[in-house]
Amino acid sequence: MTGLPLLSILIALPLLAAGLLLFVDNRDGARDGLVRGVGLGASLLVFVLTLGLWAGFDPSATAAEFQFVERHAWIPAFGIDYYLGIDGISLLLIVLTGFLTPIALLTAWESVHMKVKEFVAFMLALEAAMIGVFASLDVFLFYVFWDFMLIPMYFLIGVWGYERRIYAAIKFMLYTMAGSVLMLIAIIGLSWLHYTVTGEYTFDLLKLYALEVPAHLQYWFFLAFALAFAIKVPLFPFHTWLPDAHVEAPTPGSVILAGVLLKMGTYGLIRFAFPLFPEAALYFAPLLATLAVIAIVYGALVAMVQPDMKKLVAYSSVSHMGFIVLGIAAMNVQGVQGAVYQMLAHGVATGGLFALVGMLSDRRHTRLISEFGGLKAVMPRLTAAFVIIMLASVGLPGLNGFVGEFLIMVGAFRWAPGYVVVAGLGVILSAVYMLWMFQRVFLGEITHEENRSQPDLTVREWAVIGPLCAMAIVMGVVPNVFLKPMEPAVTRLVERMERHQPMRVEGTAPPRLEVAAAPAREARE
């Protein structure tokens, strides 16, 4: 391994590019091309570096848990460090971020025409924050990146969005802030607890893992963390910010929001909420799973009746993210691996869907399904791309959505089959809403004359959707390429959890939860 601080470079590079852009005089928009070029170039370079990260990552089970570790004291008085490092799970999510950002920037060519400089700078800043979230091993540092992420996203929606962008941006902000404040309290509390036990302030994640948190505190800490993450996922019933945010966000914002940002929530569950508070997590797992299966069915049913394509895709995300939470709640190797895999797959498929919907709305300046129909005749290539991405989203075997979904179902079935019986309905419903939308938009006769003269995919749009389609197929055919690197990390997490029993809160535990948890333990044998 070279001594290069690759993770720091990955965070600094987009920030640096964003900073440089601020010096470009682009008041009249004359240098839009240059600005876009710099943004794309920087994000492509980041992507190449993330691949370098992958190439240098040792996926063997005996390798160090966290690699590419960098550590510098930041605020020594409170034991806060600038502490970075990745395992297989964060590696893949960083690669996903690197993969999707240039694609999102490319979609901006058609959909963003004002304040291009600021837009690109915000996108790059967002990328830096996302990589920071995935790479942080210091809980406080994580929280800084986590909250920092909100700022560019808030402006991306609020400035470059559609008609109701202000409402959507504030709603997004309030929802997420509500969660993160509670999480901050829990983080501080956790560190304080560490201090009372060991006499040392620390936010070092690994040291906190080792801390035995008393049951009654675990209960509250877990709820605070889980709420912040559940809002981000978003898990039913904290999901109503998502449709508004998506509908109002510009296409690149939606791509990143669906592709990466939502995964912060599920990543947080895996990295923090579960391993930090194992007993509480196991105790609440049935509740999480219940909300997850509700989200799966509920999101799909509501998606079905949406007249707006973006809203439909947004609700489909609620449904798909429910699968991910279910896999995490199962907390066995297949469940968690499936969940992480589904995070990647959903990023590709839903990112692709938002990109495609964006292409249609760039052409017609509407996202209403009823404004389309018969597009296959005028844009066969866009239709073909849509079919591939749609089938990936629906979970057709051979494409990426299936692998994650099936692994999650295997994991959850081994844990508690009842959830899978409900979750499986998502398999039917996703086909219903997707195919129905597809039929109304692309099949039949052309019902609106304006659609007759619309162009098929442009070269730039090819560059957006081509890689996404290719990735959907590659991930479906050779999933082991992606499953292998994360396996040691997932196994470690599951083993860490297996040392703990679900806690009992002074006899208040409802008996139903214990019944559900008991066979779960047997199934893990």
Added chain:
Amino acid sequence: MLSLIPLLPFAGFLVNASMGRRLPKAASGGLASAVMVASFLVAVQQVWALAALPAGERALSQTVFTWIASGDFVIDLTFRLDPLSAVMILVITGIGSLIHIYSTAYMHEETGSEFARYFSYLNLFVFFMLLLVLGSNFLVMFVGWEGVGLCSYLLIGFYYTKKAAGDASKKAFIVNRIGDYAFILGTLLALVTFGTLDFQQIAGQVAAMPPEVTFGTFSLITLLLFIGATGKSAQIPLYTWLPDAMEGPTPVSALIHAATMVTAGVYMIGRNAVLFEAAPLTLTIVAVVGALTAIFAGTIAIAQNDIKRVLAYSTVSQLGYMFLAMGVGAFGAGIFHLFTHAFFKALLFLGSGAVIHALHHEQDIRHMGGLKAKLPVTYWTFLIGSIAIAGVPPLAGFFSKDEVLFYTFYNGHQLLWVVGVITSLLTATYMFRLVFLTFHGEYRGPQSAQGAQRAHGAHGAAAEHSGHSEHSVHDAPPAMAVVLILLAIGSAVVGFLGVPHALGGHNQFGEWLHPSFVAPAAHGMAEAASAADEASKIALERLLMAISVLVALAGIALAFGVWVRRPEIADRAAAQFPGVHRLLLNKYYVDEAYDAAVVQPIHRLSQDGLWRAMDVKVVDGAVNAAGQAVGGLSAVLRLVQTGSVRSYAASTFLGAVVILGYFLWR
């Protein structure tokens, strides 16, 4: 070598999908057909190699790579060729080749890019179908299972500007997904029960355990799998998509919706024969559902006027026979009927395609008639197919259907045997109604007053456009005629592969298949039956055979009497029992019932209940109310808003500490 069989059609798909629209039609159609023939030849060679092995050891396998590995859950992409999959790959590649060749002529009106699109889908279908039958475990089978469903979706909706085609394709996919839901659950339950999804390992484990007397895990697994099969193979209650699937091009109906894909459910049961045999309760359900579907679809077929819909309901009915056979434990008989049915039903569909082609997209048999002289090749081949399906000896359908019915009776399901025999009467009747109305009597198409009037009706557009008249009617072009003749020969002779002992044969077909239906350890164990038992069995079989032949002939005579000799009888019967007629014509209103009982309520619930009430009013209402409360506060709070990020951060932190402090000191 084994992997070459599916890879060849896949290569054809890749070429036609990527550059097909730039190729001349002859090249794209020719390529698609060539890869099929090549795949067939490889299949023959592989089956030949398989046959050279001793009976008990007939299995070839090839692991391509490890597909999914997660902890102890490891799924290899492994192909396994055994006697059962051998039969299937020969049907798929053999009949598939013929249908590709037929299609090059049938689809000639399409533009180059549509032509290439058609063949790319068709090749892709064959690829997935081969994956389905060659896969050595449930998950690889499921890849094929869903893949063929996708291709079926794409091909049913091939004429995508037609709303009916779009609706039908969507319905097919969704109804199949309902079945797939159960199939997935069955697969998962099998996985946790056996710790593996490999067919052979599961069979080995099951064979070591006693069969279930009551409803247990095996019964649940098999029942869930069977529900999956009712979707794919169009059985009650999930059969409704298949008749609508006739919106696709006719060769597609022949290949996918008659000969291959719809038989996947039957194959799946055969593949897991040991498991199903350990769950006698499920088997009984399979038999009853099969028999009910057979008779139910048979009655509908009698009243339909669209030539393809009659054949579609006939397919549903014949698939019912196959499930009946599987359900009574006569796996060999079920697969035998699958095999013969592939020939004569493909023939009948392609024959109907020739009729439709000749009449420029006319599908209503009320506007046909008298085509015997104009379409001699089509007529004679169609007649052979009809005789075969009716079960008249010595054509193929006779042997297979008879074996099914005999084992139904012999294994103690006399009531189901009665249902089967009545269905056999219906089969002969509706098929010969079709033959007589299409080919005999007077031509009733346009040129008559009735036709001119109809030209403005539903089917009018196509007819008017091409201006078809009696004179432009022409028999099948060579590529189609050759295929019809080959399939007619097949329909006439393939039954001889399974001549029963009762007729002095050795049922080679059943013997060939037998090792696939028993656990690996039990190979070579033949049931020892005493000579006396054997003699009484043969006598019974001969008696039942005579009955079903008489019934088939009676059905043909009935059709002749009603639709040739006294056409007014049919009208009078319809007038006398208007309720019954309407019920049959409207297919028992099952689609309407499903719509009212399932589709509409779910839609209303989602729209008004979940979205507009729950999401917008309850959840968002709460959020907005909270927002407004904050808004009111913020008039005061504006005083402390400094606009500095640092002070925000500080106050966030401070607030957090305060709340935390409360919890810690409380």
